[in-house]
Amino acid sequence: xxxxxxxxxxxxxxxxxxxxxxxxxxxxxxxxxxxxxxxxxxxxxxxxxxxxxxxxxxxxxxxxxxxxxxxxxxxxxxxxxxxxxxxxxxxxxxxxxxxxxxxxxxxxxxxxxxx
Amino acid sequence: xxxxxxxxxxxxxxxxxxxxxxxxxxxxxxxxxxxxxxxxxxxxxxxxxxxxxxxxxxxxxxxxxxxxxxxxxxxxxxxxxxxxxxxxxxxxxxxxxxxxxxxxxxxxxxxxxx
Numbered sequence: 001x002x003x004x005x006x007x008x009x010x011x012x013x014x015x016x017x018x019x020x021x022x023x024x025x026x027x028x029x030x031x032x033x034x035x036x037x038x039x040x041x042x043x044x045x046x047x048x049x050x051x052x053x054x055x056x057x058x059x060x061x062x063x064x065x066x067x068x069x070x071x072x073x074x075x076x077x078x079x080x081x082x083x084x085x086x087x088x089x090x091x092x093x094x095x096x097x098x099x100x101x102x103x104x105x106x107x108x109x110x111x112x113x114x115x
Numbered sequence: 116x117x118x119x120x121x122x123x124x125x126x127x128x129x130x131x132x133x134x135x136x137x138x139x140x141x142x143x144x145x146x147x148x149x150x151x152x153x154x155x156x157x158x159x160x161x162x163x164x165x166x167x168x169x170x171x172x173x174x175x176x177x178x179x180x181x182x183x184x185x186x187x188x189x190x191x192x193x194x195x196x197x198x199x200x201x202x203x204x205x206x207x208x209x210x211x212x213x214x215x216x217x218x219x220x221x222x223x224x225x226x227x228x229x
Contacts (some may be wrong), residue, residue, distance in 0.1 A: 035218075038160075045158070045206060045220040091158060101219070102148070102171055105158040 002027050003092050004106035007044050012112045021109045022079045023092030029053075034068065034075045035093040035103060045091075051075065082113045117141045119221035121207050127227045131196050136224045138190045138207030147190045148208040148218070149182065151175070164190065181215065197228045 003026040013019045025034065049059065051068055059066045063080045075077040079086055089110045093103040120139045128134050140147050149161040162172040179201075181193045182194075194201055197212055207221040 029140045036218075041221075043204060043225075044222040047217045047219070050217065053188075101165055102160045102161065102173075103150075103158070 002096055003095055004092055004102045004104055005068075006092055006106035006109050008109045009107070010110045012114060014083050014114050015084060018078060018080050019082055019111065021079075021090050021092075023075045023077065023106060025073050025075065025092070025094045027094060027096055029096040032095060033095045035095070036066065036075075036076065036077050037093065037105075038088045038090045039091060039108070040088040048077075048090075079111075082111075083093070084113050084115050087111060087113045116137055117219070119207055119209055119219050121205075121221035121224045123224055124222070125225040127229065128197055130228055133224060134194045134197055134201075136192045136194075136205050136207075136226070138192070138209075139188050140190055140207065140209030141211075141219055142188070142210050144209035144219075145158075146170075146210050146212070147184070148210075149192045150206040150208060150220075151203045152206065152223075153200075153203045154203070160206075161192075165190060194226075197226075199228050202228045204227055 005024045032053045038046040054083045056068050065078045067076045089108045091108045092106045095103050122137045147164045150158050152158045160173050161172045162176045179195045183191050202224040204225050207222045208218050210218045
């Protein structure tokens with residue numbers, strides 16, 4: 001059965017600090033996709049990244065970076081030099097199979113960036 | 116930028132009433148989804164829809180729920196007889212294909228059942 005664990009329920013950092021949000025997943029499938037979504041206070045879900053199970057390269061996009069390690073079933077998300085606008089709930093999600101988009105979400109990590 | 120639009124943004128209804136939530140997916144997208152998020156909890160998959168039929172549904176999506184694509188643009192979620200526990204944010208999502216692109220979510224419809 002699939003499972004996504006975001007052990008950090010809430011994190012607070014001071015602006016300009018780096019912060020890493022952890023995500024550990026479980027799946028029996030060899031083909032799967034991992035996602036991160038941001039949910040700001042306004043409530044919408046903002047897509048950040050999609051990564052398939054065959055692509056273990058780390059990715060950097062501006063201040064955001066992702067570390068995918070199949071050996072530990074983790075897909076961690078780091079924000080460098082955090083800003084107040086980064087304050088949101090961040091969800092990690094998993095979908096199994098080839099291209100399936102029935103996402104299974106983790107419980108989310110609420111990040112608060114203090115000015 | 117193309118977007119998924121949902122109406123209404125907020126609906127308040129009495130228990131036992133029928134509710135229809137509407138979504139307009141992105142025009143060239145072929146796969147459509149409904150998710151729900153009970154306040155303060157995680158987002159949960161309800162149903163996926165392709166080629167005018169349900170392709171997968173979760174155990175949450177019981178007989179009280181139905182989906183329809185009545186025309187070429189709208190995608191609706193109907194709850195026949197609402198219960199208190201149906202109070203949640205309902206998100207519609209669409210994607211052009213299962214292997215490509217981003218799963219775009221709408222801004223959500225908040226349903227409050229009294």
